[in-house]
Amino acid sequence: MPTAAQESSIQQRLLNRFEIASQPDDRRRAKRWPMLRILAVLRDTAAIAFFGLLFFSESFDILENLTGLSVTWVTKPLVSYIFCAGFALALLSPLLTRILSTRFREKRFEAVPETPWFLFLYREKAEKILDEFGFIRIGTFRVDGETSPTFIEVYLSSRQRVVAVFHLRMGTKWTELVSMTDSGRVIVTSSQADSEADNEADNATESTPSIVMTTVPERPFDDMVAFHRQKSIETTEATDSPITELAETDVVDVLRYCNRAKHDLQVNRGLSRDKVGPMSYGRFRFPVGVIA
Incomplete structure (x- = not known):
């Protein structure tokens, strides 16, 4: 049984989470720039x-x-x-x-009926591992809010804790694996540094209270999944918060949440401006995580 002090700490933590979640959305929502x-x-x-x-x-x-x-x-x-x-x-x-x-841009994900050919060829390299690990295809989306035409193909793991995103932007291709803890910390493993950032060293990890982002060199997809799982275990142990189980309908909300967390990281690095405020994405609320 928890002690009185532990109960008080838990209640205060819940109060802080819902206090943040009750703040109004900022005015940057759904800007198309x-x-x-x-x-x-x-x-x-x-x-x-x-x-x-x-x-x-x-x-x-x-x-x-x-x-x-x-x-x-x-x-x-x-x-x-x-x-x-x-x-x-x-x-x-x-x-x-x-x-x-360098200003914050709220991304919009519009479903498209077909996967661009170059994105299909890039994702095809990982198709065998996707099948072996039981990843479910969510769909292909055009990302509105980027400086160049960008398309992504999205998959959700069988245990519904990892989102795999294959990107194509003006001939540049890269993969991201995304998970999120109940406390709202996004865990991202990317095979390419953010296009707006400087080149990073291999396996460079940066973190804020809202995101843990690791950039790794391009590698076989199964190695990338293993690395991401290890990083997720380390993060959950450090934050004492489990990985959130996601439904298929949650995936786009998580990607939009992740976009806000990435910008928050860029602001902390001095590479972007416009600090981001709280925002609701479905059952998630930046920066406190799951609220419903």
Whole structure:
């Protein structure tokens, strides 16, 4: 039987959890960050417009030679102005995109009917191990909120404690294994450092009260699963909190929770801004974990 002091400690811990969980959602919820898309669209549009105007300029030159009409006095300065504007935009877009990328972006996961071919080939390497370990396919999603087109294929382990995520972003492919404790600490094992972070050493582990993230070199999927399980055991022993059992309907909520925890880690490292506040994702509440 717990002593009076232990009961008081447990009650205080529950009070703190529900006190945090009762705070209102912050105003960053479901922001799409359209400026990132606008920069990308303007950059692409400027390039298309530039080459298009070059084509029309050549056409006008041909027309002038055939008809004797002078029209290039209008088109050539216009092409020059468009070229300068497009070139300046191309130089500034990466810098502006990186600055905007340091702000928190609430990701949205939209189901797509088919897996992109390159993502399928990448995931196929792990297919045998996925079957042996009893992973269940949840689906393929397009991730809205990234600076570049990103697709993921998601699986849930047979014991419903590990989410396997295969990523594809602009030709870059990597794998993540995600688990979460009841107390709200996310355990992430990734085969690639976050795109917004500096390169990390092999098996580099960083942690905050909301996340334990380990970056490992690309390796066979079964080795990665074994490493993740060991890291999960160490985390649960350190926090005295078991791994949460997940339903299939919980997976997207956990991925969104994980995104917020990753940004919190980046803020602590000084690589991102905009500290994140509490947020509800289904039956989970950042940063306190399971509340229902």
